[in-house]
Amino acid sequence: MTTTASVFTEASTSRFARIKEGGLDLQLHYNDVGQGAETVVMLHGSGPGASGWANFHRNIEPLVTAGYRVILLDCPGWSKSDPVVSEGSRSNLNASALKGLLDVLDLDRVHIIGNSMGAHSTVAFALENPERIGKLILMGGGTGGPSAFVPQPTEGIKLIGALYREPTIENLKKMMNVFVFDASSLTEELFQTRLDNLLARRDHLENFVKSSTLNPKQFPDFSHRLHEISAETLLVWGREDRFVPMDTGLRLLAGLPKAQLHVFNRCGHWAQWEHADTFNRMVLDFLTH
Numbered sequence: 001m002t003t004t005a006s007v008f009t010e011a012s013t014s015r016f017a018r019i020k021e022g023g024l025d026l027q028l029h030y031n032d033v034g035q036g037a038e039t040v041v042m043l044h045g046s047g048p049g050a051s052g053w054a055n056f057h058r059n060i061e062p063l064v065t066a067g068y069r070v071i072l073l074d075c076p077g078w079s080k081s082d083p084v085v086s087e088g089s090r091s092n093l094n095a096s097a098l099k100g101l102l103d104v105l106d107l108d109r110v111h112i113i114g115n116s117m118g119a120h121s122t123v124a125f126a127l128e129n130p131e132r133i134g135k136l137i138l139m140g141g142g143t144g145g146p147s148a149f150v151p152q153p154t155e156g157i158k159l160i161g162a163l164y165r166e167p168t169i170e171n172l173k174k175m176m177n178v179f180v181f182d183a184s185s186l187t188e189e190l191f192q193t194r195l196d197n198l199l200a201r202r203d204h205l206e207n208f209v210k211s212s213t214l215n216p217k218q219f220p221d222f223s224h225r226l227h228e229i230s231a232e233t234l235l236v237w238g239r240e241d242r243f244v245p246m247d248t249g250l251r252l253l254a255g256l257p258k259a260q261l262h263v264f265n266r267c268g269h270w271a272q273w274e275h276a277d278t279f280n281r282m283v284l285d286f287l288t289h
């Protein structure tokens with residue numbers, strides 16, 4: 001664990017753990033920041049080059065300063081975690097990986113913030129391990145059923161697929177320009193960092209394509225089981241989300257007994273990045289009340 005809220009970097013908080021859980025035997029990478037009686041786990045999305053740090057670097061410090069320990073898990077098949085081919089439910093695979101990590105870290109109960117695939121995986125984890133969860137924050141995901149208005153796959157999901165198959169700077173820019181409402185907020189430095197991340201692990205790219213071929217439905221629909229989740233849940237969506245449409249958040253709101261929904265205007269699929277300050281305040285308020 002790091003001790004000082006304001007002085008931490010990806011490198012200084014980088015850790016590895018070996019997990020054996022539910023048929024998985026993997027080395028996982030995670031970042032471990034801050035200390036406190038309560039822990040918040042952050043689970044990233046499924047884009048090429050994503051990681052806990054890449055998705056949530058704007059959201060760590062306020063939680064650490066408020067006295068939470070923050071764990072950013074790199075899911076199997078992303079960043080510095082071991083490669084994996086997923087033939088079944090990737091949501092459940094990630095949930096098993098998280099359970100394995102919590103066991104290694106001796107953490108009984110955690111709050112979870114999930115972004116997109118991370119939100120799908122959070123729902124899978126909550127269904128399998130209800131006694132291990134505190135509060136849930138699901139952002140742009142959760143698999144509560146298809147959109148009533150937008151044909152699937154959405155334009156964003158198609159662009160993710162194209163980037164996995166052909167990892168070029170042109171395809172990366174096409175995908176990232178759709179991530180956010182205001183593409184002028186994306187810098188060349190951000191594009192380059194993300195390109196470096198994804199090209200560093202071509203095995204992950206190839207495995208994702210292989211997995212999608214073996215099973216195109218990596219994230220099963222949990223809508224029929226949402227009523228089983230009794231945790232307080234904050235749903236966060238961007239009104240202009242072009243990856244996982246905003247009305248799928250309404251389905252989750254209808255299905256999760258203790259859910260509330262906040263929709264950001266002028267916001268795409270990366271609410272935690274585009275509206276970081278407001279998002280951070282909302283999360284802290286939700287966790288403490």
Ligand SMILES: O=C(O)/C=C/C(=O)/C=C/C=C(\O)C(=O)O
Nearest residue numbers: 045046047048050055116117157
């Ligand atoms: O296919 C899905 O439902 C999930 C898609 C994602 O998880 C996309 C996430 C993209 C990111 O947040 C990223 O940083 O790559």
